[in-house]
Amino acid sequence: MQPDQKKPRIDASPGTASPLGVMISSQDHDTMAMVREAIDTRRMRLAYQPVVLAREPERVAFHEGLIRVLDPNGREIPARDFIGAVEDTEIGREIDCIALELGMGALARHPDVRLSINMSARSIGYPRWMRAFRKGLAAGPTVGERLILEITESSAMLVPELVTAFMEELQADGVAFALDDFGSGYTAIRYFKDFFFDILKIDGQFIRNIHRDPDNAALTAALLSIGKHFHMFTVAEAVETPEEAQFLINLGVDCLQGFLFGAAALRPTFLDREIRQKRASA
Structure with missing residues (x-):
């Protein structure tokens, strides 16, 4: 379905459209037009956020590449501000496709970097996505094994059998998979045990004030237990305070991600490190 053919959210019959419905429909149309222009003019970038080892937070396990739109003035617009209007x-x-192309390009240029890229289960089987993936693999012998594909829990449950087959195919190329925003959706255990995700990322809603919120503490402990049972590497998202980080370390989480350890940046720390190394060897 083309963007301008998207089914309207409101009844277009005279007298039935609510003011709120009209506003939402108008906002979606404007958002889609803005993103369409950014794609056509190549104003799409990845911002990189570090994911650190819980017990050695000075060490980065991998970076997450988060897609950004740049407006005509160069201002960053994060995915949360537009993805809801365009994801279907x-x-x-x-x-x-653009996120994958940018991410695999970064992996080819930086052989010591591991990177995760977000994708929707709706893109499984999309021809351009698969072409970009195969082209990216050919760019270097270790690109595949340094790529992590993140699929949200809610997206994975749209087509669980398709996701399972897709993961099995790409894991043969060394690609790892992360189940993103775990706990925010509705994963059925009968599917979960068949997914074989390598990494489990616990949704930030369970992390906020975890050191003071016994409900969040209990829920996170339960989610970690599931991850460990299925031999998955665990990541706590949206960690913002030292108290949250220490509590999560005590719970046994493997990695931490959030503003406490660095915001997503168009100029990542690994690029600065590479520049310093080149200058030192010059």
Whole structure:
């Protein structure tokens, strides 16, 4: 379905459209137009956020590449501000392709970096996405084994059998998979045990004030237990305070991600490190 053919959220019959419905529909249309222009003019970038080892937070396990739109003035617009309007459309598939192309390009240029890239289960089987993946693999012998593909829990449950087959195919190329925002969706255990995700990322809603919130503490401990049972590497998202980090370390989480350890940046720390190394060897 083309973007301008997206089914409207409101009844277009006279007298039935609510003011709120009209506003939402108008906002979605404007958002899609903005993203379409950014794609056409190549104003799409990845911002990189570090994911650190819980017991050695000075060490980065990998970076997550987060797609950004740049407006005509160069201002960053994060995915949360536009993905809801486009994720069910062809534009959503194009964004997944661009994110993959940018991410695999970064992996080819930086052989010591490991990187995760987000994708929707809706992009499985999308021809351009698979072409970008195969082209990226050919760019270097270790690109595949340094790539992590993140699929949200809610997206994975749209087509669980398709996700399972897709993961099995790409894991043969060394690619790892992360189940993103775990706990925010509705994963059925009968599917979960068949997914074989390598990494489990616990949704930030369970991390906030975990050191003071016994409910969040209990839920996170339960989610960690599931991850460990299925031999998955665990990541706590949205860690913002030292108290949260220490509590999570005591719970046994493997990695931490959040503003406490660095915001997503268009100029990542690994690029600065590479520049310093080149200058030192010059």
